[in-house]
Amino acid sequence: MSFTYEYPRGALTVDCVVFGFDGGELKILLIQRGIAPFKGEWALPGGFVSPDESLDEAALRELEEETGLRNVFLEQLYTFGAVNRDPRERVVSVAYFALVQPDEHTTEAQTDADDARWFQISEIPELAFDHSEILKTGLKRLRGKLRYEPIGFELLPEKFTLPQLQRLYESVLGNELDKRNFRKKVLSFGLLIPLDEKRREGPHRPAQLYRFDPARYEALKNEGFLFEI
Amino acid sequence: MSFTYEYPRGALTVDCVVFGFDGGELKILLIQRGIAPFKGEWALPGGFVSPDESLDEAALRELEEETGLRNVFLEQLYTFGAVNRDPRERVVSVAYFALVQPDEHTTEAQTDADDARWFQISEIPELAFDHSEILKTGLKRLRGKLRYEPIGFELLPEKFTLPQLQRLYESVLGNELDKRNFRKKVLSFGLLIPLDEKRREGPHRPAQLYRFDPARYEALKNEGFLFEI
DNA sequence: CCAAAAGTGTTCAGGCTACACCCATGT
DNA sequence: ACATGGGTGTAGCCTGAACACTTTTGG
Numbered sequence: 412m413s414f415t416y417e418y419p420r421g422a423l424t425v426d427c428v429v430f431g432f433d434g435g436e437l438k439i440l441l442i443q444r445g446i447a448p449f450k451g452e453w454a455l456p457g458g459f460v461s462p463d464e465s466l467d468e469a470a471l472r473e474l475e476e477e478t479g480l481r482n483v484f485l486e487q488l489y490t491f492g493a494v495n496r497d498p499r500e501r502v503v504s505v506a507y508f509a510l511v512q513p514d515e516h517t518t519e520a521q522t523d524a525d526d527a528r529w530f531q532i533s534e535i536p537e538l539a540f541d542h543s544e545i546l547k548t549g550l551k552r553l554r555g556k557l558r559y560e561p562i563g564f565e566l567l568p569e570k571f572t573l574p575q576l577q578r579l580y581e582s583v584l585g586n587e588l589d590k591r592n593f594r595k596k597v598l599s600f601g602l603l604i605p606l607d608e609k610r611r612e613g614p615h616r617p618a619q620l621y622r623f624d625p626a627r628y629e630a631l632k633n634e635g636f637l638f639e640i
Numbered sequence: 641m642s643f644t645y646e647y648p649r650g651a652l653t654v655d656c657v658v659f660g661f662d663g664g665e666l667k668i669l670l671i672q673r674g675i676a677p678f679k680g681e682w683a684l685p686g687g688f689v690s691p692d693e694s695l696d697e698a699a700l701r702e703l704e705e706e707t708g709l710r711n712v713f714l715e716q717l718y719t720f721g722a723v724n725r726d727p728r729e730r731v732v733s734v735a736y737f738a739l740v741q742p743d744e745h746t747t748e749a750q751t752d753a754d755d756a757r758w759f760q761i762s763e764i765p766e767l768a769f770d771h772s773e774i775l776k777t778g779l780k781r782l783r784g785k786l787r788y789e790p791i792g793f794e795l796l797p798e799k800f801t802l803p804q805l806q807r808l809y810e811s812v813l814g815n816e817l818d819k820r821n822f823r824k825k826v827l828s829f830g831l832l833i834p835l836d837e838k839r840r841e842g843p844h845r846p847a848q849l850y851r852f853d854p855a856r857y858e859a860l861k862n863e864g865f866l867f868e869i
Numbered sequence: 870c871c872a873a874a875a876g877t878g879t880t881c882a883g884g885c886t887a888c889a890c891c892c893a894t895g896t
Numbered sequence: 897a898c899a900t901g902g903g904t905g906t907a908g909c910c911t912g913a914a915c916a917c918t919t920t921t922g923g
Contacts, residue, residue: 418651418688418690419690419691420649420650420651420652420691421649421652421689421691422647422649423649423650423652423732459647460650460721460732461647461648462648462649462650462723462730463723464723465721465722465723466719466721466732467721487718487719489716490695490716490719490734492689492694492695492696492734493694494691494692494693494694501691503652503689503695503734505719505721505732572902573902573903574901574902574903589886589887589888590902590903590904591887591888591903591904591905592885592886592887594903594904595904595905596884596885611894611895613894613895613900613901614894614895614896614898614899614900614901615892615893615894615895615899615900615901615902616892616893616894616900616901616902616903617893617894617902618901618902618903619902619903801875802875802876803874803875803876818913818914818915819875819876819877820876820877820878820914820915821912821913821914823876823877824877824878825912840921840922842873842874842921842922843871843872843873843874843921843922843923844872844873844874844875844919844920844921844922845873845874845875845876845919845920845921846874846875846920846921847874847875847876848875848876
């Protein structure tokens with residue numbers, strides 16, 4: 412009872428759109444390919460799925476192998492299956508969407524990659540394969556989700572200030588927000604716990620630090636609460 | 641330059657969660673498997689992806705082969721890749737989400753299927769493979785999308801009445817809606833064109849027929865309009 | 870004329886938007 | 897003392913929710 416189905420099969424890969432935020436600009440993590448095809452060109456981190464790992468596991472593994480990243484927020488994005496997206500043979504790719512805090516992670520180039528670097532959205536070069544399209548899909552998803560789910564906190568350090576959070580929203584969504592309205596709204600959810608610390612970082616009033624309360628979010632969500640900014 | 645990558649490969653399938661609405665209840669299309677594994681059990685329509693077709697094409701083809709359905713609204717849902725989701729070997733499945741108008745389509749059992757039938761949500765049996773989970777994902781997506789995109793019209797005939805549309809929303813979302821508020825909201829978008837016809841169908845006042853205006857929706861969307869019910 | 874579903878407006882409350890000044894700090 | 901960003905309150909408007917009766921038809 413261990414025969415296999417008799418169908419020709421293409422290869423299966425995962426590719427990750429990794430977002431980071433350094434306090435000023437939204438960034439995307441790319442690797443420079445160390446092997447053919449597209450050797451030397453920039454691409455999304457990713458690679459082949461082995462038969463003994465789930466798709467999620469493959470994405471986590473590839474991310475660590477190629478960039479050294481661990482403990483990232485990861486979710487499936489979309490599966491790309493155009494017939495000729497790989498120049499040599501049929502390859503279907505399951506794309507993932509990842510959020511990390513850049514400064515808390517080393518991002519060294521590793522297996523199959525000559526280099527790994529963070530790019531601003533505006534500086535992104537042409538990418539290998541159909542990765543530009545995948546990236547575009549990831550960006551759209553990030554913008555859509557940021558407003559309706561509390562995923563922005565995945566891009567900030569554990570302790571953050573409201574101005575930081577606001578800059579993140581402005582940077583991703585691409586429009587300015589009113590400071591008073593933004594704070595009022597965000598604080599009204601009761602999802603941010605003010606800490607006994609402030610951040611001093613310049614010749615001006617220090618900012619209150621907060622942390623996000625995931626447990627309370629889960630509780631509220633179960634009562635039908637909808638996060639929306 | 642035509643070698644293939646040297647990786648072991650699993651098989652790739654597509655499966656479709658097909659929704660229909662008959663005026664009263666939301667329905668889901670299932671097939672009874674004509675071949676092993678799970679022969680005789682109910683499952684989502686689907687099958688293997690061939691190397692020369694895209695994922696979308698595979699989904700459309702399988703849908704027609706197994707159920708006779710054509711011209712359906714189809715979009716990718718999620719990709720399921722747990723290692724042991726198929727009892728015999730590694731099979732990754734790209735799930736699709738389809739909306740059809742039941743009475744306008746023949747749904748005959750065809751290749752690989754003994755039977756094809758519409759089931760009410762409440763009557764759905766245990767399904768083959770992990771199809772129950774896929775279906776659950778599809779339902780969640782339908783409920784989420786129905787409120788924010790004008791996809792409900794894909795489940796109704798070209799000409800429909802407002803009470804029909806309201807029943808659809810109530811049936812899918814699972815709560816009752818206020819008739820006056822619903823009409824006010826829906827009509828306020830200016831996306832429904834009243835026709836010179838009414839639907840007479842009982843000992844009561846006939847209902848105005850409308851049709852959805854997709855072109856106007858596209859135009860509004862580009863101006864930043866957000867559909868929401 | 871009766872039963873059944875279609876159609877129609879108003880009021881109230883809560884949330885969103887717009888908007889200007891004081892506060893705490895480093896140099 | 898001054899420059900820099902952090903922090904605060906209110907008023908008008910608009911939108912969403914609640915709610916009851918009249919209209920048109922078939923039998």
